[in-house]
Amino acid sequence: MSKLKYILIAVLLVVGISLVVTNTVPNSTSFASEYLYVDEEIGSELSTQELVAEVAPAVVSIVTETVSYNWFWQAVPQTGAGSGIIISPDGYIVTNNHVVEGAQKVTVTLSDGSAFAATVVGTDAQTDLAVVKIDASNLAYLHFLSNSLEQLNVLDSVVAVGNALALPGGPTWTTGVVSNLGRSIEESTGVVLNDIIQTDAAINAGNSGGPLLDTAGQVVGINVAIASNAENIGFAISTDTAIPVVQSLITEGKVVRPWLGVSVATVTSTIQQYYNLSVDAGALITSVTSGSPANKAGLRAGDVITKIDDEDISTAEDLISAISSHQIGDQVEIVYYRGSVQNVANATLEESSS
Numbered sequence: 564m565s566k567l568k569y570i571l572i573a574v575l576l577v578v579g580i581s582l583v584v585t586n587t588v589p590n591s592t593s594f595a596s597e598y599l600y601v602d603e604e605i606g607s608e609l610s611t612q613e614l615v616a617e618v619a620p621a622v623v624s625i626v627t628e629t630v631s632y633n634w635f636w637q638a639v640p641q642t643g644a645g646s647g648i649i650i651s652p653d654g655y656i657v658t659n660n661h662v663v664e665g666a667q668k669v670t671v672t673l674s675d676g677s678a679f680a681a682t683v684v685g686t687d688a689q690t691d692l693a694v695v696k697i698d699a700s701n702l703a704y705l706h707f708l709s710n711s712l713e714q715l716n717v718l719d720s721v722v723a724v725g726n727a728l729a730l731p732g733g734p735t736w737t738t739g740v741v742s743n744l745g746r747s748i749e750e751s752t753g754v755v756l757n758d759i760i761q762t763d764a765a766i767n768a769g770n771s772g773g774p775l776l777d778t779a780g781q782v783v784g785i786n787v788a789i790a791s792n793a794e795n796i797g798f799a800i801s802t803d804t805a806i807p808v809v810q811s812l813i814t815e816g817k818v819v820r821p822w823l824g825v826s827v828a829t830v831t832s833t834i835q836q837y838y839n840l841s842v843d844a845g846a847l848i849t850s851v852t853s854g855s856p857a858n859k860a861g862l863r864a865g866d867v868i869t870k871i872d873d874e875d876i877s878t879a880e881d882l883i884s885a886i887s888s889h890q891i892g893d894q895v896e897i898v899y900y901r902g903s904v905q906n907v908a909n910a911t912l913e914e915s916s917s
Contacts, residue, residue, distance in 0.1 A: 565593075570787070572690055576761075580629065588683025589715065596866060599651070599707060599806065600651070600706045600707065601706065601707050601708075601709050601806060602707065602708050602781050603777055604714070604837070605708060605714055605732055606779030607829070608778040608779055609780050614726040614776070614778070614780050614855065617703075617723060617780050618705065618774070618776060619734060620649075620673070620674045620725055621702070621703045621705045621726075622646060622649075622724050622725065622734050623656060623671050623673055623674070624644065624668045624726045625645045625647045625663070625670070625772065626672070627642065627644070627663055627666035627669050628666065628667060628669075628670075629644075630667060643662065643666070644660075644769055645659060645662030645725075645726070645769060645773075646658065646724075646725035646726045646771060646786070647671065647695065647772045647773070648774050648782060648820070649702050649703060649705065650705065651704055652700060652703075652704055653700055654682070654697040654702060655694060655696050655813060656671060656681070656782050656801075657694055657784065657787075657805070657809055658693050658694075659772040659786075659787055659841050660686045660688050660690075660691045660692055660693045661750075661752065662771050663686065663693050664693075668680070671697050673702075677721040679698065679699060680697070681696060681697050682696050683698075684696050684812055684816065685811075685813070685815070685817055685818075686812070687808055687811075687812060687817070688752075688754060689820075690800065690803060690805075690818070691754060691787055692785065692800065693803055693812070694809055694813055694814070695699075706782065707802045708802055710802070711784065711801050711802040711803060712744050712760070715744060717742065718801040719777065719803050720739075720742045720777075720778050721739060721740065721741055721764055721775055721777060721778075721784075722764065722775070722777075722778070723736075723764040723765065723770060723773065723776075724736055724776065725766075725768050725769060725771070725772070725774075726770070727768070728768055728769050729769045730769075735767070737764045737766070739765070740762065740763060741761070742762055742796070743760075744757040744760060744761070744801075745756075745757075745758055745759070746760070746798065747880045748788060748798055750787075756787065756788075756800060757880050758782075758800075758801045759798045760784040760798065760800075762775060762905055765797070766786050766788075766799075772785060772786065773785070774786070774797040777860075783802055784799025784801050784805075785799055787799060788901070800912050812840065818893065820891075820914075821886055821889050821914070822856065822891075822913050822915035823859040823883055823895075824854075824855020824858060824913075825848045825849075825851050825868075826849045826850040826851075827849060827863065827868070828849055829847070829877075830842065830846070830867060830878075838865070840867055841902060842869060844877040844878075845867040845868055845877065846867065846868045846869075846876050847866075848862060848863070848865065848867070851863055852865060853892065856912055858896065859910065859911075860908040860909060861908055862897070862899065863872065866899045866900065867899055867900045868882055869899060869905075870896075870901045871885040871895050872885075891912055891913060891914045892911065894910070894912075895912060896908075896909055
């Protein structure tokens with residue numbers, strides 16, 4: 564994994580926003596799936612005026628309040644701000660986990676300046692996504708584009724929207740292109756995000772949780788981070804990741820995912836030499852959780868996983884993706900090396916507790 568550092572893009576400012584509200588949404592073949600409206604195909608390109616008119620009312624300002632205590636046990640209030648995307652007319656809103664994590668109070672401000680106390684419906688630290696809800700109706704909302712990693716191409720035009728720097732007067736709009744698809748990045752919190760869209764559209768502090776849009780006004784990603792010490796490198800969580808997570812957060816209040824119970828690192832030339840490994844690619848197990856499916860299957864730290872069922876595993880991200888593609892209760896065949904000996908184990912995936 565690259566050592567390039569990534570920073571979250573929330574901002575510690577509190578402001579309101581004000582702009583004209585419309586009630587239109589992008590036009591394309593779509594279906595409503597558990598409160599989330601999803602388009603199966605890219606819609607017709609909108610003019611800039613149409614894009615702003617349709618999208619602006621569905622992008623909100625999110626302000627959070629927390630209280631910490633200093634050395635003298637005096638309460639120190641702190642505020643944070645980010646962005647959110649209205650995804651249903653009855654007030655469900657998607658944002659980043661790091662925008663609302665630990666917040667004791669969450670306030671959502673709509674494009675007409677109306678402010679609402681929001682309830683956190685569910686959060687998922689592993690994907691840095693969260694859903695909050697406000698008590699409102701007949702709201703403008705956006706559609707998500709399904710399978711954005713397959714439908715987008717490098718150099719396709721995209722638009723990033725959000726409350727950059729929490730500036731007053733409404734959201735900030737920046738344009739750019741898709742720079743890369745399917746990236747994996749490690750956030751400053753240590754969370755590794757996969758299937759990320761990279762863009763050169765300017766993303767700044769306060770854009771966290773705002774939409775990355777195609778030219779039809781469909782959400783293709785959710786703004787999440789920028790690269791430090793670099794120019795024009797921003798990242799968005801793809802709808803491939805977001806759609807099932809958002810659905811699960813709304814219906815379950817959490818994400819139910821299969822679990823193997825290992826911590827892993829990608830085998831690089833440096834790691835291969837340091838640990839004297841017999842293979843030059845794979846997922847090196849650095850720890851195994853006691854009582855986990857991996858533990859029950861006999862895996863241990865130092866083993867290198869090279870295949871799950873018929874799928875080759877060359878990186879840690881490959882392993883994560885392979886496990887995520889299964890269901891709880893599935894039995895998987897694991898090919899791994901212990902020293903120079905190739906072994907095969909079978910593990911039954913369980914529900915993750917996190």
